[in-house]
Amino acid sequence: MTKKFYRRNLTRRDFLKVAGGTLAAAAGAKILPGYLGKNVLSPVSVGVANAQDPPPDLYFAGTDSWISLPPVPGIPPFFPDDAAPPGFNTYMFGFRNVTGMSKAQIEAQKGKAQIPSPLFWLNQYDPNTQANEFQIKLTNLGLVMRPDLFDHHSIHFHGLRHIIPFFDGEPHASVTVPIGREFTYVYRVREPGTYMYHCHVEDVEHVHLGMTGLVFVRPAQDGTPFVYSGNGRTYTRFAYNDGDGSTGFDREFALLMTEVWAEAHWDFSHVQLPEWSEYKPEFFLLNGRAYPDTLAPNGSVDPFNPVRDANGDLIPTPGYEHLQYQPLSSLITCNEGDRVLLRFANLGFTQQNMTLAGIKMGIVGKDATPLRGRDGTDQSYQTNSVFMAAGESYDGIFTAPPYQGPGPYDTYLLYNRVYNHSSNQGPSGFGGQTTEVRVYPATTLGPQLIPNT
Numbered sequence: 001m002t003k004k005f006y007r008r009n010l011t012r013r014d015f016l017k018v019a020g021g022t023l024a025a026a027a028g029a030k031i032l033p034g035y036l037g038k039n040v041l042s043p044v045s046v047g048v049a050n051a052q053d054p055p056p057d058l059y060f061a062g063t064d065s066w067i068s069l070p071p072v073p074g075i076p077p078f079f080p081d082d083a084a085p086p087g088f089n090t091y092m093f094g095f096r097n098v099t100g101m102s103k104a105q106i107e108a109q110k111g112k113a114q115i116p117s118p119l120f121w122l123n124q125y126d127p128n129t130q131a132n133e134f135q136i137k138l139t140n141l142g143l144v145m146r147p148d149l150f151d152h153h154s155i156h157f158h159g160l161r162h163i164i165p166f167f168d169g170e171p172h173a174s175v176t177v178p179i180g181r182e183f184t185y186v187y188r189v190r191e192p193g194t195y196m197y198h199c200h201v202e203d204v205e206h207v208h209l210g211m212t213g214l215v216f217v218r219p220a221q222d223g224t225p226f227v228y229s230g231n232g233r234t235y236t237r238f239a240y241n242d243g244d245g246s247t248g249f250d251r252e253f254a255l256l257m258t259e260v261w262a263e264a265h266w267d268f269s270h271v272q273l274p275e276w277s278e279y280k281p282e283f284f285l286l287n288g289r290a291y292p293d294t295l296a297p298n299g300s301v302d303p304f305n306p307v308r309d310a311n312g313d314l315i316p317t318p319g320y321e322h323l324q325y326q327p328l329s330s331l332i333t334c335n336e337g338d339r340v341l342l343r344f345a346n347l348g349f350t351q352q353n354m355t356l357a358g359i360k361m362g363i364v365g366k367d368a369t370p371l372r373g374r375d376g377t378d379q380s381y382q383t384n385s386v387f388m389a390a391g392e393s394y395d396g397i398f399t400a401p402p403y404q405g406p407g408p409y410d411t412y413l414l415y416n417r418v419y420n421h422s423s424n425q426g427p428s429g430f431g432g433q434t435t436e437v438r439v440y441p442a443t444t445l446g447p448q449l450i451p452n453t
């Protein structure tokens with residue numbers, strides 16, 4: 001994917017726009033004046049950009065929404081939520097991908113956040129050519145269910161080494177976006193790998209309520225062929241700049257882990273305040289869904305070419321209407337012999353232990369850092385379970401075993417070994433953070449164009 005690069009000179013007018021703004025902005029002006037012109041908090045209303053401004057790579061809106069979790073057994077009076085519209089049962093805050101929408105379409109997405117926040121990716125920044133700068137515009141549509149709250153939102157790129165803190169999203173040291181305003185974040189990411197992002201305003205609240213997503217950064221090495229010595233295949237897509245093809249892969253799947261404490265979500269839809277020290281989540285989600293919904297098909301998941309109806313709304317998949325605002329599948333499909341990259345990120349508040357039963361993974365990266373010593377020593381390791389604390393990410397690569405049949409594919413379970421995280425509120429049988437790896441005969445599946453498909 002080629003990325004646009006824009007440069008706009010800083011004018012006196014730009015300075016006036018930020019005068020009275022933040023100290024961080026002034027500090028940024030000294031370091032990187034090119035940043036300032038395009039990153040003042042716009043004083044115009046939602047969706048109205050200055051005509052000369054190039055479009056951002058992505059445009060997100062913060063708002064609230066309703067989703068569906070396995071409804072039985074209930075947790076009276078908190079779940080299913082009696083304020084939910086038909087077909088849904090859990091109140092959320094979240095982001096919505098509004099890239100390319102008209103002003104009217106954007107405003108129509110108030111109350112229609114997607115869970116998790118859009119999965120997206122960008123390319124490693126090249127400081128020599130200044131290629132691959134990446135911009136995300138954020139607006140704030142307000143909350144349908146809570147007109148009494150005037151919370152700001154922000155985007156915090158967790159684990160990213162920022163050049164300046166202005167774009168960090170942490171509210172004490174950078175700007176946040178009030179209702180009806182917009183702000184454009186600029187990223188020049190030098191370290192490839194798997195990250196996560198979230199709103200950092202009132203972060204226990206906004207993170208737990210759903211303003212969380214997974215983001216990854218493609219290495220500069222992508223596009224250069226390397227033969228992986230382990231199987232003799234040539235790869236052009238990699239997890240890291242490995243120099244030897246050892247992180248080359250055929251398919252990649254991102255798995256964001258989050259949790260829902262039903263009482264807190266009910267509190268928000270009923271104008272109550274949860275006591276966070278009593279945190280006790282009942283639902284454990286992969287990409288915003290609990291098993292068996294984790295296996296359901298994708299909705300619109302290409303962040304750069306989103307599909308929606310004439311009003312901008314997400315289009316439900318027939319038979320899965322309850323997942324309209326949970327479009328991202330966790331089903332892992334591959335051909336036998338494929339190298340499959342699993343990008344794990346935990347943005348819940350508890351610890352997880354994801355186990356791939358019957359297949360070993362090579363853990364090649366952690367927290368967007370390749371497992372290599374400074375001298376290049378290979379520090380990757382083989383395992384079938386990945387233990388993850390809150391805020392951690394891991395990159396695991398497995399080779400799909402030979403297809404055995406009968407049936408169209410072989411099934412392997414990928415599930416959380418913390419057993420009450422792989423059930424829906426405790427009854428026996430699988431639920432929660434459980435999904436399947438389906439291995440097909442060689443050449444059954446064509447090349448993967450979009451992650452998680």
Ligand SMILES: [Cu+2]
Pocket residue numbers: 062151152153154199200201206211
């Ligand atoms: Cu927020």
